[in-house]
Amino acid sequence: MELISQILDxxxxxAFAATVLRITTPILFAALGxxxxxxxxxxxxxxxxxxxxxxxxxxxxxxxxxxxxxxxxSAALADPALVSKATTIxxxxxxxxxxxxxxxxxxxxxxxxxxxxADAYLAGLAINTMASGGTVFILYLAAGEKGVSSSxxxxxxxxxxxxxxxxxxxxxxxxxxxxMMTYFAWLCVxxxxxxLFKTATGLRIRAVGxxxxxxxxxxxxxxKVQYIALALSGLFCGFGGVSLSMSYVQFFSRGMxxxxxxxxxxxxxxxxxxxxxxxxxxxxFGFFDALANVMQTLSIPVQFVQAIPYVxxxxxxxxxxxxxxxxxxxxKAKQAK
Amino acid sequence: xxxxxxxxxxxxxxxxxxxxxxxxxxxxxxxxxSEDPVKAITAFIxxxxxxxxxxxxxxxxxxxxxxxxxAICIMYQANQFSMIGEGAFLIGANLCxxxxxxxxxxxxxxxxxVCFIVAITAGIAAAIxxxxxxxxxxxxxxxxxIMMNYVLLKFSDYxxxxxxxxxxxxxxxxxxxxxxxxxxxLIPGLRLHAGVLIGLAVAVLAYLFVYRTKWGYAVRMVGAxxxxxxxxxxxxxxxxxxxxxxxxxIAGLGGAVEILGRYERFVWFGTQPGFGFDGVLVGVLAKNxxxxxxxxxxxxxxxxxxxxVxxxxxxxPIEFVDVVQGLIILFVAAEMFMAKYKHKLIVNxxxxxxxxxxxxx
Numbered sequence: 001m002e003l004i005s006q007i008l009d010x011x012x013x014x015a016f017a018a019t020v021l022r023i024t025t026p027i028l029f030a031a032l033g034x035x036x037x038x039x040x041x042x043x044x045x046x047x048x049x050x051x052x053x054x055x056x057x058x059x060x061x062x063x064x065x066x067x068x069x070x071x072x073x074s075a076a077l078a079d080p081a082l083v084s085k086a087t088t089i090x091x092x093x094x095x096x097x098x099x100x101x102x103x104x105x106x107x108x109x110x111x112x113x114x115x116x117x118a119d120a121y122l123a124g125l126a127i128n129t130m131a132s133g134g135t136v137f138i139l140y141l142a143a144g145e146k147g148v149s150s151s152x153x154x155x156x157x158x159x160x161x162x163x164x165x166x167x168x169x170x171x172x173x174x175x176x177x178x179x180m181m182t183y184f185a186w187l188c189v190x191x192x193x194x195x196l197f198k199t200a201t202g203l204r205i206r207a208v209g210x211x212x213x214x215x216x217x218x219x220x221x222x223x224k225v226q227y228i229a230l231a232l233s234g235l236f237c238g239f240g241g242v243s244l245s246m247s248y249v250q251f252f253s254r255g256m257x258x259x260x261x262x263x264x265x266x267x268x269x270x271x272x273x274x275x276x277x278x279x280x281x282x283x284x285f286g287f288f289d290a291l292a293n294v295m296q297t298l299s300i301p302v303q304f305v306q307a308i309p310y311v312x313x314x315x316x317x318x319x320x321x322x323x324x325x326x327x328x329x330x331x332k333a334k335q336a337k
Numbered sequence: 338x339x340x341x342x343x344x345x346x347x348x349x350x351x352x353x354x355x356x357x358x359x360x361x362x363x364x365x366x367x368x369x370x371s372e373d374p375v376k377a378i379t380a381f382i383x384x385x386x387x388x389x390x391x392x393x394x395x396x397x398x399x400x401x402x403x404x405x406x407x408a409i410c411i412m413y414q415a416n417q418f419s420m421i422g423e424g425a426f427l428i429g430a431n432l433c434x435x436x437x438x439x440x441x442x443x444x445x446x447x448x449x450x451v452c453f454i455v456a457i458t459a460g461i462a463a464a465i466x467x468x469x470x471x472x473x474x475x476x477x478x479x480x481x482x483i484m485m486n487y488v489l490l491k492f493s494d495y496x497x498x499x500x501x502x503x504x505x506x507x508x509x510x511x512x513x514x515x516x517x518x519x520x521x522x523l524i525p526g527l528r529l530h531a532g533v534l535i536g537l538a539v540a541v542l543a544y545l546f547v548y549r550t551k552w553g554y555a556v557r558m559v560g561a562x563x564x565x566x567x568x569x570x571x572x573x574x575x576x577x578x579x580x581x582x583x584x585x586x587i588a589g590l591g592g593a594v595e596i597l598g599r600y601e602r603f604v605w606f607g608t609q610p611g612f613g614f615d616g617v618l619v620g621v622l623a624k625n626x627x628x629x630x631x632x633x634x635x636x637x638x639x640x641x642x643x644x645x646v647x648x649x650x651x652x653x654p655i656e657f658v659d660v661v662q663g664l665i666i667l668f669v670a671a672e673m674f675m676a677k678y679k680h681k682l683i684v685n686x687x688x689x690x691x692x693x694x695x696x697x698x
């Protein structure tokens with residue numbers, strides 16, 4: 001009983017809710033990337049590797065441009081105006097480079113799976129393997145380190161205080177002062193919804209995902225649509241990577257995605273590739289991840305707590321499967337009538 | 338030539354081309370990043386053969402891959418893309434060590450056998466979750482097995498930390514593994530151990546299972562065409578379930594062999610050892626034929642040993658091997674890679690057959 005009340009004490013704070021939002025961010029981006037791929041009929045297993053690569057390139061590009069703008073002068077000694085200019089340029093460069101890296105990784109998958117007709121699962125796994133080794137390799141070349149990019153002075157996306165909301169007691173603590181990428185992630189949920197359901201491209205993507213032959217028979221260029229959908233998938237992975245290494249922490253560390261790409265994909269599965277349901281599922285996974293973080297302070301073995309998000313994903317897969325089975329049953333019953 | 342022969346010849350050529358292209362890429366990268374590319378490349382290519390200890394090391398590195406590669410072959414034969422080999426390997430090694438250190442008074446052989454059984458059971462138990470989720474709920478086994486691997490990693494960490502960690506020793510390691518069940522060394526003075534023989538036996542047995550038994554036929558049928566298999570009366574569900582469980586069991590055994598062959602104590606804490614993912618490359622290179630697993634595993638072990646040597650004598654980090662590994666999988670898996678060449682092979686062959694026919698008439 002005491003344990004439960006301890007847990008509740010930890011959970012019922014605005015700080016915890018804010019943590020959930022923070023932790024959900026990369027998961028949500030990965031899940032949105034998963035939606036775009038799933039909707040065009042291709043499982044993108046490379047979400048994990050794409051995010052990891054994006055995170056690395058964001059840090060490297062940000063640090064390099066910052067250094068270039070400062071012109072070799074250490075940030076502590078340089079003119080404050082120059083430092084702030086360098087920080088801004090570095091931030092933009094990091095964001096652009098990370099996003100581009102995500103898109104390129106996804107296009108690479110598209111070329112393999114669509115262009116060269118490799119098995120999408122195998123190609124995805126192979127790209128993840130390449131990313132996990134390749135990022136360490138590039139990190140070593142760029143920073144001379146294999147673990148953490150601590151010698152690279154990279155930047156962060158801005159933290160934003162929301163006007164008005166920040167002065168409301170509890171809500172302000174939860175929603176205000178988050179990183180820009182967190183707000184951006186939720187805007188992207190709307191963006192994905194609009195792309196999929198309000199544009200011609202979205203209609204084509206969905207048609208190709210439902211039945212590529214039918215889409216082709218009415219003159220849709222299936223390959224092109226799949227390339228576009230996967231590029232969009234990579235775009236969100238790129239955002240996800242930036243949110244990993246350029247927001248709440250400002251460094252890259254090897255394997256820093258730690259399964260977030262796969263968790264995002266599970267959230268997409270749980271939400272059945274619908275943007276809103278997927279976002280809610282991502283929030284749920286973020287909640288469990290945050291729970292694992294705060295429960296480490298209690299007397300529960302830390303491994304159990306850390307396993308929660310993954311077990312939750314497995315449960316989520318089952319729930320999703322039962323759900324869709326029930327749907328099929330209902331449809332069949334309707335037809336029988 | 339029959340079309341089967343063409344297919345086989347093409348597969349060999351394509352795999353070779355994939356390996357050469359990937360290695361070529363590797364050499365190119367080394368040349369660009371290394372201060373002394375000649376030294377680095379020599380270390381990478383020739384290094385593994387320069388000392389008896391390194392050659393023994395190749396076989397040592399190959400041993401776990403025999404298990405995870407064979408596991409992948411059996412599962413992929415039935416189109417079950419489970420990644421559970423990774424977690425099953427870890428949990429097999431973990432529980433094997435636990436049983437060994439808690440029953441260290443037992444005689445060698447009985448303890449060894451029970452340890453193997455524990456490891457195999459652990460591997461099967463690990464594989465049950467994604468397998469059942471797949472056949473019962475049609476949940477994607479790729480995602481669920483990868484999630485399960487994380488759960489198994491956390492469980493392994495927990496079990497190790499609280500049940501058989503050697504606290505007084507001050508290291509992050511288990512109690513020492515009893516000497517009587519360590520894998521015997523094959524050649525005096527080298528680290529090469531008997532585990533490789535078990536691995537080879539497992540690969541051969543798996544081959545006999547897949548290609549020489551009725552059940553194995555059902556497995557291949559399901560892999561080739563699930564609907565056809567279903568209409569011929571093969572239970573697709575039981576094939577999906579059994580191949581995943583067998584795969585888990587083999588990987589679990591591999592974990593036991595690896596820990597008893599190469600380690601004094603259980604030391605895998607906090608990270609996955611990664612043999613399951615390497616198994617994918619081995620399976621892909623072996624075209625899912627367990628009999629080719631030793632060749633594929635040997636190649637990967639050679640490459641890893643080479644990279645390791647290079648990592649020590651030059652300035653090129655070992656991680657670039659992952660990139661090469663991924664490239665090879667991509668080239669081999671890409672259907673359209675060298676498709677024109679395959680087309681040419683088939684056309685030429687058909688022409689020849691026609692000419693032969695006309696000449697005979």
